[in-house]
Amino acid sequence: MNLTLSKTRIRAGWWEGVLTGVEAAPEIEVDLRGEILKGVTIAPTQGSGGDFVVRVPIPAEVLNDGVQTFLIRQKGGDSLAHFTIITGVALEDDLRAEIDLLRAELDLLKSSFRRHCVETAS
Helix, strand or coil, X not given: CCCEEEEEEEECCXXXXXXXXXXXXXXXXXXXXXXXXXXXXXEECCCCCCCEEEEEECCHHHCCCEEEEXXXXXXXXXXXXXXXXXXXXXXXXHXXXXXXXXXXXXXXXXXXXXXXXXXXXX
């Protein structure tokens, strides 16, 4: 069996994807930091044989500052997909620091380029 789970979207607290390569819906579980989430649903897609829509709930209580990685796998088996959610103030601080660093590097490049232009024009 060649199972493929492709993400389609995250919407209204649900991760959604399409599972292909199976004739019958397998049991799927979602692991978050060693705990199995409840409420995963699998339903056949309309009009296509053998494809299934997989929906994974994203409970509000699991969203905390930092990075949460959800591992989607066949029950007791191989990993099919994963998704990551990053939240919190720490992320904002990291992004601001990265932007400041990029600005500083850009200013350095601009001044070096201007100096090079002046030196080669003579």
